[in-house]
Amino acid sequence: MPAIAMTHSLDDYLKLNISRYREQLRQGNAQSIEFNYSYRSSSYQYSIQLSKTSCNYGGHRYWWLCPKCHKRTSTLYCAGLYVCRHCIGANYGSQLQQPIDRIFNRLNTLRSKLGWQRGAIHGIGSRPKGMHHSTYIKLVNEYDKLSADVWQASLDKLGCTR
Numbered sequence: 001m002p003a004i005a006m007t008h009s010l011d012d013y014l015k016l017n018i019s020r021y022r023e024q025l026r027q028g029n030a031q032s033i034e035f036n037y038s039y040r041s042s043s044y045q046y047s048i049q050l051s052k053t054s055c056n057y058g059g060h061r062y063w064w065l066c067p068k069c070h071k072r073t074s075t076l077y078c079a080g081l082y083v084c085r086h087c088i089g090a091n092y093g094s095q096l097q098q099p100i101d102r103i104f105n106r107l108n109t110l111r112s113k114l115g116w117q118r119g120a121i122h123g124i125g126s127r128p129k130g131m132h133h134s135t136y137i138k139l140v141n142e143y144d145k146l147s148a149d150v151w152q153a154s155l156d157k158l159g160c161t162r
Ligand SMILES: [Zn+2]
Pocket: 066, 067, 068, 069, 070, 071, 083, 084, 085, 086, 087
């Protein structure tokens, strides 16, 4: 087991999410995507195979087939070659969950500061009495940005093309 596995999180790697190719893949019936890049002064040229599955509610979604183990995955990580999270050997178990949980925790912390009821479902409240306007704007801006992140993460999870 390389040392990299325990000391790095998946966030340290360049990511390649299939959703980035959604528009391109919608055009045709691609079986693979060609890659040609340099990484740490080595050049890489190869194609990554794709797999296509149907969605329950119509349309379909594409997956990468990991160039190393050929398992289906929506995200590849750059270790020279792009490979799946299993092949990169990162200790990903909790890390994949953490970012979004962390965002939700932060959202709730912001809601408390703003005196809003906890839980995004309650929507945006108003400026609490006695809070400085600039403080309020700062908190609301952060709140908006984090909400957008959560929304994007949910979209990535669905990842369907129609
Ligand atoms: Zn793999």
